[in-house]
Amino acid sequence: MVRRFYASTDAFNGEFAQFLEQERGTGADVAKIVADIIADVRKRGGEAVAEYTAKFDGLQLDPSTLKSDNVDLHALAAECPQDLRDAIDFAHDRIAAYHSAQRPNDHKFTDDAGVELGWRWTALESVGVYVPGGRASYPSSVLMNVVPAKIAGVDRIVMVAPAPKGELSPAVAYAALKAGVEEFYPMGGAQAVAALAYGTSNLAPVDKIVGPGNAFVAEAKRQVFGRVGIDTIAGPSEILVIADHTANPDWVAADLLSQAEHDPSSQSILIVVDEAVGDSVEKAVENQLNSLATGERARESWTNNGAIVVAPDLDAAASIANRIAAEHLELCIEDPDALLPLVRHAGAVFLGHHTPEALGDYVTGSNHVLPTSRAARFSSGLGLYDFLKRMSVQRAGPQGFAAIAPAALRLAEAERLPAHARSISIRTNRDADG
Amino acid sequence: MVRRFYASTDAFNGEFAQFLEQERGTGADVAKIVADIIADVRKRGGEAVAEYTAKFDGLQLDPSTLKSDNVDLHALAAECPQDLRDAIDFAHDRIAAYHSAQRPNDHKFTDDAGVELGWRWTALESVGVYVPGGRASYPSSVLMNVVPAKIAGVDRIVMVAPAPKGELSPAVAYAALKAGVEEFYPMGGAQAVAALAYGTSNLAPVDKIVGPGNAFVAEAKRQVFGRVGIDTIAGPSEILVIADHTANPDWVAADLLSQAEHDPSSQSILIVVDEAVGDSVEKAVENQLNSLATGERARESWTNNGAIVVAPDLDAAASIANRIAAEHLELCIEDPDALLPLVRHAGAVFLGHHTPEALGDYVTGSNHVLPTSRAARFSSGLGLYDFLKRMSVQRAGPQGFAAIAPAALRLAEAERLPAHARSISIRTNRDADG
Numbered sequence: 001m002v003r004r005f006y007a008s009t010d011a012f013n014g015e016f017a018q019f020l021e022q023e024r025g026t027g028a029d030v031a032k033i034v035a036d037i038i039a040d041v042r043k044r045g046g047e048a049v050a051e052y053t054a055k056f057d058g059l060q061l062d063p064s065t066l067k068s069d070n071v072d073l074h075a076l077a078a079e080c081p082q083d084l085r086d087a088i089d090f091a092h093d094r095i096a097a098y099h100s101a102q103r104p105n106d107h108k109f110t111d112d113a114g115v116e117l118g119w120r121w122t123a124l125e126s127v128g129v130y131v132p133g134g135r136a137s138y139p140s141s142v143l144m145n146v147v148p149a150k151i152a153g154v155d156r157i158v159m160v161a162p163a164p165k166g167e168l169s170p171a172v173a174y175a176a177l178k179a180g181v182e183e184f185y186p187m188g189g190a191q192a193v194a195a196l197a198y199g200t201s202n203l204a205p206v207d208k209i210v211g212p213g214n215a216f217v218a219e220a221k222r223q224v225f226g227r228v229g230i231d232t233i234a235g236p237s238e239i240l241v242i243a244d245h246t247a248n249p250d251w252v253a254a255d256l257l258s259q260a261e262h263d264p265s266s267q268s269i270l271i272v273v274d275e276a277v278g279d280s281v282e283k284a285v286e287n288q289l290n291s292l293a294t295g296e297r298a299r300e301s302w303t304n305n306g307a308i309v310v311a312p313d314l315d316a317a318a319s320i321a322n323r324i325a326a327e328h329l330e331l332c333i334e335d336p337d338a339l340l341p342l343v344r345h346a347g348a349v350f351l352g353h354h355t356p357e358a359l360g361d362y363v364t365g366s367n368h369v370l371p372t373s374r375a376a377r378f379s380s381g382l383g384l385y386d387f388l389k390r391m392s393v394q395r396a397g398p399q400g401f402a403a404i405a406p407a408a409l410r411l412a413e414a415e416r417l418p419a420h421a422r423s424i425s426i427r428t429n430r431d432a433d434g
Numbered sequence: 435m436v437r438r439f440y441a442s443t444d445a446f447n448g449e450f451a452q453f454l455e456q457e458r459g460t461g462a463d464v465a466k467i468v469a470d471i472i473a474d475v476r477k478r479g480g481e482a483v484a485e486y487t488a489k490f491d492g493l494q495l496d497p498s499t500l501k502s503d504n505v506d507l508h509a510l511a512a513e514c515p516q517d518l519r520d521a522i523d524f525a526h527d528r529i530a531a532y533h534s535a536q537r538p539n540d541h542k543f544t545d546d547a548g549v550e551l552g553w554r555w556t557a558l559e560s561v562g563v564y565v566p567g568g569r570a571s572y573p574s575s576v577l578m579n580v581v582p583a584k585i586a587g588v589d590r591i592v593m594v595a596p597a598p599k600g601e602l603s604p605a606v607a608y609a610a611l612k613a614g615v616e617e618f619y620p621m622g623g624a625q626a627v628a629a630l631a632y633g634t635s636n637l638a639p640v641d642k643i644v645g646p647g648n649a650f651v652a653e654a655k656r657q658v659f660g661r662v663g664i665d666t667i668a669g670p671s672e673i674l675v676i677a678d679h680t681a682n683p684d685w686v687a688a689d690l691l692s693q694a695e696h697d698p699s700s701q702s703i704l705i706v707v708d709e710a711v712g713d714s715v716e717k718a719v720e721n722q723l724n725s726l727a728t729g730e731r732a733r734e735s736w737t738n739n740g741a742i743v744v745a746p747d748l749d750a751a752a753s754i755a756n757r758i759a760a761e762h763l764e765l766c767i768e769d770p771d772a773l774l775p776l777v778r779h780a781g782a783v784f785l786g787h788h789t790p791e792a793l794g795d796y797v798t799g800s801n802h803v804l805p806t807s808r809a810a811r812f813s814s815g816l817g818l819y820d821f822l823k824r825m826s827v828q829r830a831g832p833q834g835f836a837a838i839a840p841a842a843l844r845l846a847e848a849e850r851l852p853a854h855a856r857s858i859s860i861r862t863n864r865d866a867d868g
Binding site for chain 1: 524605722828835852855
């Protein structure tokens with residue numbers, strides 16, 4: 001039996017808050033280990049990276065190039081079967097189309113005071129994309145991270161991925177080349193993040209590092225933040241489904257399990273108004289778990305972190321959804337459009353019965369790199385914006401200057417910044433060539 | 435004599451890179467101290483905050499309310515003189531106008547496959563604004579952080595500012611109330627950041643923390659990142675001026691000093707094509723330093739961190755400016771519009787001779803919270819976007835689903851995620867109520 005909450009009860013608020021606070025994922029103190037690795041890479045460069053890679057991944061890199069003859073993207077990509085290439089191409093084109101629509105416009109206007117104002121968007125020059133190895137080595141993640149960078153106009157996209165004992169997924173290699181990766185190093189962990197942030201003799205440092213990774217990678221990104229930009233720190237996957245009597249319980253169960261199967265620390269939550277719907281879905285989950293190859297970790301996730309919440313009505317369901325601020329939110333209800341305006345916090349929203357979250361993982365075109373662990377309260381999924389930045393532009397001619405300078409002067413004086421004040425007053429006190 | 439570089443020389447690239455790498459600001463290892471303070475606040479809540487505030491600020495807070503009877507925003511604001519209020523009001527309205535123009539639109543489209551796609555922007559619910567005390571306690575910073583949050587639609591804006599021995603600037607208090615701050619706690623340092631991120635019995639945690647602070651505050655923000663959102667980590671101020679023969683050397687000197695006066699670790703750099711312009715500006719800087727109340731720290735900044743770079747032409751100057759990626763870039767040249775398109779990395783650009791950077795600090799309306807320490811390579815100044823997030827929305831009806839499901843299924847199989855695959859296939863294998 002999965003845990004069940006009743007939103008109309010007095011105890012709900014407190015109990016549910018405690019449930020949401022529950023830490024998932026590793027609690028190990030990795031900060032010190034990561035700090036040491038970063039310091040070592042800063043000091044010894046490629047030598048240190050090669051040593052850690054040999055130790056953690058069992059792969060011998062050339063310390064001066066950070067390459068291995070045994071891991072070649074082109075050779076690997078050649079092993080990717082044609083039907084899988086077709087699916088990757090299909091996903092690639094849809095992701096490219098969606099993100100192309102995100103390009104923001106530059107803006108310029110002259111206000112009443114005669115001051116010219118605006119901003120310009122420009123692309124980052126270089127980005128490092130971290131692609132996890134092992135269980136979570138996904139061609140779809142390569143596309144989701146690389147394609148928006150490419151569309152934004154990033155000049156140099158560097159991909160790193162650990163290749164334990166030289167193993168790397170051919171589909172990952174194909175997706176990387178399809179998306180336009182031209183620089184690749186088979187390395188991972190904190191050492192790869194450090195090499196991307198600080199550079200080595202061979203690898204020029206990048207400006208921003210994106211992509212998910214394990215606890216060591218996440219901590220390394222946190223520690224190099226400021227030196228380089230980073231995307232949101234990724235936690236375990238989550239799905240929240242709001243379902244009513246029009247939902248098919250088997251479909252909802254499949255969707256809940258599609259996130260539960262990622263990792264035992266993943267979280268699947270169902271909100272229903274009609275408790276009978278919850279009963280049916282719970283039964284369907286049990287049935288499906290028995291025939292699922294990933295059933296063991298899905299069951300662990302569902303049992304430890306899953307929940308069914310019975311809400312008094314759909315408005316209350318939306319309000320609970322906002323508290324959860326889930327990475328993925330499915331509205332498997334009769335009229336999702338009526339509920340959508342009440343949804344304030346979620347990474348991505350899936351409307352109606354034919355939009356399972358897995359569709360968004362691959363082919364709707366929207367990005368599957370989304371805020372987890374309630375971060376949708378304050379951050380967005382990956383997008384074109386992550387690879388652009390906005391530069392403000394302003395010009396006061398003599399007239400505009402005269403209109404706004406007095407207030408600036410008064411504030412500079414109040415803030416006891418005499419050189420600020422002088423840079424204003426020196427332009428008002430006399431006529432000069434300007 | 436300030437250091438001088440010649441961009442046409444062979445040695446320039448290496449020497450200039452070393453100069454840019456030079457660490458400014460404190461190098462102290464504050465991570466451990468900050469981690470301990472955060473852990474203590476998480477454990478003991480308001481009691482811990484009150485203890486640290488008594489210790490570091492000499493101010494006694496009520497541990498249950500985190501307030502002090504001696505620090506009241508309304509009482510303090512009443513002490514702010516009328517002409518200063520007028521200047522604050524003037525700046526407020528211009529900042530509000532500029533940021534109102536930044537509101538991004540929601541987007542919705544249906545693509546060829548019949549899939550409905552788009553995104554919605556929603557505001558954060560709660561934001562904590564950190565306002566530094568002491569030397570850097572500026573009413574302008576209050577406006578720059580609070581006004582965009584308000585315009586974005588943030589419901590709850592919590593301001594914290596250390597009030598050493600109960601001291602707080604009346605102008606800061608007035609600006610806070612003008613901008614709409616309704617919740618204020620006189621506290622600062624890592625303890626304030628921890629209280630904002632994790633909450634206390636009295637203070638509900640916020641979703642994001644913005645605002646500059648000292649090294650302890652910056653480190654605390656880094657450590658709570660993920661739990662809450664944060665803005666870019668602020669470093670020492672910077673100004674870069676590109677000046678030609680049409681520039682007034684006294685004006686340029688005043689502008690260079692307007693950033694140098696902030697802190698000994700601030701950085702002012704001048705790029706000239708004509709070395710004689712550099713000579714004139716350097717002389718003017720020396721002259722002005724002698725009559726500047728903040729001359730001591732401005733001189734320290736100029737001597738230790740300042741530079742004059744002689745570039746072969748303006749194109750080269752723009753390219754050097756991009757390497758520097760300065761917080762503030764002034765184009766004090768005859769035709770700034772011709773050079774602007776070559777500028778890729780800068781926090782804010784100031785065009786022509788009548789737009790001193792200090793104007794942007796206060797009253798042009800654009801934000802003065804800008805990326806420092808070369809972070810303009812990968813991040814933007816504060817803006818409306820920092821208080822909004824983008825939620826992707828997607829709907830595949832039966833037809834759209836049929837068009838894109840096969841590729842999703844193929845990818846789910848390749849990624850060995852059978853529950854993902856099932857959530858697709860279960861919707862294709864039979865007809866159901868959907």
